[in-house]
Amino acid sequence: MWRLSRQLVGRCLYNSKRVEFEGARATVKQVYIGGHEADAGIVTENTKTIFRSESAKFIIFLQMSQEMWDFDKDGELFYEKAVGGFLPDLFDRWNQAKVSHVVSIVLFTRLYFPVPPPTPTPTPTPTPSATAAAPAAAGGGAPPLTWDAHGRCYRDFYKVVLDWESRNEWSSVLEALRHECHRYREELFEHFQLPVGPSRLVRPHAIALAADGNFLEATNLALNVFEKVAGHCRHRKKSARSG
Secondary structure (H helix, E strand, C coil): CHHHHHHCCCCEEECCCEEEECCEEEECCCEEECCEEECEEECCCCCCCCCCCCCCEEEEEEECCHHHHCECCCCCEHHHHHHHHHHHHHHHHHHHHCCCCEEEEEEEEEEEECCCCCCCCCCCCCCHHHHHHHHHHHHCCCCCCEECCCCCEEEEEEEEEEEEECCCCCHHHHHHHHHHHHCHHHHHHHHCCEEEECCEEECCCEECCHHHCCHHHHHHHHHHHHHHHHHHHHHHHHHHHHC
């Protein structure tokens, strides 16, 4: 992008003009001179060039917290406002900008289970035989149970509704998402069970509030995805220089 911006110095640019340099293609969307929008202008050394991708990757997370099933003042549920208000407006803006982003949509929730926290017990001094048997005993079975600072047993839940897709028309995606949100809570309480023993399964009894949810865990999930993409790009550039 820096090389492309340097190639533009001394050239006249106008709205809708297409420029290309070493395979990078761009279209001029807006021109500003002195803080005011203009139809055309000359690029100088002091011109600030702003690049925005027309095919970026987005992960849209919808936190399905307890409040999402509350009614707003206008009588709509909050998840209905997200699916029927925010997302359609977002997709309309993308269509007006003529972009083709690649999108994933993920629903995420923290569920509480009626499992009391364990009673603290003194840690026995490990013996050689017990130490050798510990890895074998921990190798199988269910994941360990987790309790928050208030002593509530929880498990985080994620559901991918859309996986890296690009659409010219998003209405079908909104319809599928609306259907998923409509049956989301029923699916959690009726089909999600937590193993708490060799032969005991417990169903969730509550959904966490937004402030107590797994927002940071969901953010970290997205960062891990983009870190892998960035690492792959750095590896390709390093390989190209080596070659």
